[in-house]
Amino acid sequence: MARDPNPNFMAGVPELMVLRLLQDREMYGYEIVEAIKTETAEVISFGEGVVYPLLHHLEEEGALTSRRKLVGGRSRVYYTLTAKGARRYGQLAQTWTSLAEAIHSALKGARHAPEL
Amino acid sequence: MARDPNPNFMAGVPELMVLRLLQDREMYGYEIVEAIKTETAEVISFGEGVVYPLLHHLEEEGALTSRRKLVGGRSRVYYTLTAKGARRYGQLAQTWTSLAEAIHSALKGARHAPEL
């Protein structure tokens, strides 16, 4: 009911960010959650309730593989990007870019510049 | 059930585009649907099932007002942006821009450039 203070614009973004991070190196869930906040200087932040289910989904799809590792008595699940996942990332990144460009130019084309 | 071939990235965008168009001039639903396709060179397109309910919702919220007009024997519902709607557009546009920038720089920061 309460008007959402920060609107959507987030659909599909978690997948994009996760794939992007895993392209560089193997990572575990908790680390990914923190990395997204850090990389974007808090502008973007996804809770664990978003990231964990997404990770599971991507693994089922074959975009990721996982292995359990014990580090300092702690159990972590590390994820690695597969070839399929890398391909998926390429497509997503391209789709996102073309969409963002289209929206950006539409906003710029406004007769009266948006002012806050 | 079928894996969506083209992912989301669209959440909140219809509202942004509709508000943006109405900032320039009074428009009717069908016209808006066509205008979005045209303005973005087909990159973005929302069906009437998205636009009409959104228009109704925005009117309820007080961001838009409407009036019926007869043009060439056809009945059209024209929508106008209110002050509240203009304010809302300003906020949305700003939010979208900062989000897009954060994502863009995150993608650019990738060690291995995304290739399709």
Added chain:
DNA sequence: GTATTATACCTTGAACCTCGAGGTGTGAAA
């Protein structure tokens, strides 16, 4: 004359996604 297309409005159900809250357990620090 009649069938089809374009214009113009609308609703509904399915599917998807994010978000917040809640739950379990270990190790380190206070």
Added chain:
DNA sequence: TTTCACACCTCGAGGTTCAAGGTATAATAC
């Protein structure tokens, strides 16, 4: 020994998009 950080996980609510289907009029094509 209590609290905090780490690390995993699930569930329900709420909000959106999307495809499809429905009504009706005007113009165009056959």
